Amino acid sequence: MAASSNSSLSGSSVSSDPEDYQPPIWKSYLYQLQQEAPRPKRITCPQEMESRPKYYGREFHGMISREYADELLVAAEGSYLIRESQRQPGTHTLALRFGHQTLNYRLFYDGKHFVGEKRFESVHDLVTDALITLYIETKAAEYIAKMTTNPIYEHLGYTSLLKDKMVHRLSRGRTEPRRVTFQGDDRISSPLVRRSALKDTPEKQCSYEKIHNFKVHTFRGPHWCEYCANFMWGLIAQGVRCSDCGLNVHKQCSKLVPSDCQPDLRRIKKVFSCDLTTLVKAHNTTRPMVVDMCIREIELRGMKSEGLYRVSGFSEHIEDVRLAFDRDGEKADISASAYADINIIAGALKLYLRDLPIPVITFDLYSKFIQAAKIPNAESRLEAIHESVLQLPPAHYETLRYLMAHLKRVTQFEKDNLMNSENLGIVYGPTLMQPPEQNALTTLNDMRQQKLVIQLMIEHEDVLF
Numbered sequence: 001m002a003a004s005s006n007s008s009l010s011g012s013s014v015s016s017d018p019e020d021y022q023p024p025i026w027k028s029y030l031y032q033l034q035q036e037a038p039r040p041k042r043i044t045c046p047q048e049m050e051s052r053p054k055y056y057g058r059e060f061h062g063m064i065s066r067e068y069a070d071e072l073l074v075a076a077e078g079s080y081l082i083r084e085s086q087r088q089p090g091t092h093t094l095a096l097r098f099g100h101q102t103l104n105y106r107l108f109y110d111g112k113h114f115v116g117e118k119r120f121e122s123v124h125d126l127v128t129d130a131l132i133t134l135y136i137e138t139k140a141a142e143y144i145a146k147m148t149t150n151p152i153y154e155h156l157g158y159t160s161l162l163k164d165k166m167v168h169r170l171s172r173g174r175t176e177p178r179r180v181t182f183q184g185d186d187r188i189s190s191p192l193v194r195r196s197a198l199k200d201t202p203e204k205q206c207s208y209e210k211i212h213n214f215k216v217h218t219f220r221g222p223h224w225c226e227y228c229a230n231f232m233w234g235l236i237a238q239g240v241r242c243s244d245c246g247l248n249v250h251k252q253c254s255k256l257v258p259s260d261c262q263p264d265l266r267r268i269k270k271v272f273s274c275d276l277t278t279l280v281k282a283h284n285t286t287r288p289m290v291v292d293m294c295i296r297e298i299e300l301r302g303m304k305s306e307g308l309y310r311v312s313g314f315s316e317h318i319e320d321v322r323l324a325f326d327r328d329g330e331k332a333d334i335s336a337s338a339y340a341d342i343n344i345i346a347g348a349l350k351l352y353l354r355d356l357p358i359p360v361i362t363f364d365l366y367s368k369f370i371q372a373a374k375i376p377n378a379e380s381r382l383e384a385i386h387e388s389v390l391q392l393p394p395a396h397y398e399t400l401r402y403l404m405a406h407l408k409r410v411t412q413f414e415k416d417n418l419m420n421s422e423n424l425g426i427v428y429g430p431t432l433m434q435p436p437e438q439n440a441l442t443t444l445n446d447m448r449q450q451k452l453v454i455q456l457m458i459e460h461e462d463v464l465f
Helices: 029-036 066-073 123-139 141-146 158-171 190-194 276-283 289-301 315-331 342-354 363-373 378-390 394-411 421-432 440-459
Strands: 079-084 092-098 101-109 214-217 239-242
Touching: 029 123, 029 141, 066 079, 066 092, 066 101, 079 123, 092 123, 123 141, 276 394, 289 315, 289 342, 289 394, 315 342, 342 421, 363 378, 363 440, 378 394, 378 440, 394 421, 394 440, 421 440
Parallel strands: none
Antiparallel strands: 079 092, 092 101, 214 239
16 A cells, blocks of 8 residues: 555545445655664674574674663664673663664563564564664654544544444344333233333344454554554554454554444354354344254254253264354255254254353353342342343344244243253253353352243243343
8 A cells, every 4th residue: 555645634535335435545654754764783793702692693792781882882873782781691681772872671582582562583673663663753752642633434434334334234134122111910920921011211222333353463564554544653563453354553543443343254264153243243144144044944843852952962963063154154054964863953053152252141241140030029030131131232132032032932842842941941051151250160059040041031032032
């Protein structure tokens, strides 16, 4: 991407159609400063040092004083050498000339060279990056402090257009959560549930928001921040990239980017063990295709299967289903001709839900559901579970709603499959709910409440969702 000498955004325009979006004029000031930064100049030792570590070159001068190092470096900006510390023998110091003074840094090596977070293949690269950073942060400290105040990300609104398009598409297929008031005596019965009244309160908005999954990234060649339009300076680790959608921004800008990640299918490497919201946004669906396809297959040919969800299928066949979804996505063949035993499909569905990095009932809401299950009054307990359900992220809510409706239908075949809501609660409790601290004792102590939460959601799914 070429830099423009014009740092203004006035020449940019945005179309009402995201497909026609034209990028802004990228700001070149920081790029120009990087080009002006001092170049590294290695000061070599005139004699061979026997004490020189094998991972240093002739820039190693042995145990010399700070004052002598300063004399060696005074000639030019960017000059550097390595010396062994006199105060702490066996440790090494990088002495670097910048701003007409000698800067000293404790130097480390663990297979790569570093003085801070960044790790480099060579001392030369480390010094190059240091000089760029020092120069830019000295010359443009005020500019850097203000560069996030007028971001192109919000100024042009092109991400909002994409987001609105996504929300509209998702909202067409999603049932809005209903807020319910439970009325009647302490005993919850089917007639009472049918008499439950809906409140006239604003519903939770459908916005499949997803935070960006930023990771430190080294960009090859010049790159500009897609939040503030400024150059991302340095030799390595110049910024961060979202591993789900590919957005490139400064580390400091990443803290200001809205939770509007639009995952790119090309970046999603697998289906199983992928964050639920990431998967549904990448595929433009309201629920994961694994849930839809497995439930569809089970309801087609497995509702009368004795011990459905309790009886395990062969683990190697379940693993085959997992690999098929990871490899083929929605084209995976899970029909009877491929897997005659419906318990394999049921096992694959449970495995998918169990392996989610964030469970369907999220870590931050786990304790709310557990505490709700401990409430002795039946109405208050159901009300508390309902309030907790409404706090779930949209993709988690929709997945749970669809699954509970399916499990309710499973109980209608109890005479054949011998699976009532309590049995299904035992099976699905630890699958859908996991304590955030992953403590075995906590899980054991909470098993009764986990079972009860799922049991009540199955029995009252028509009111809770």
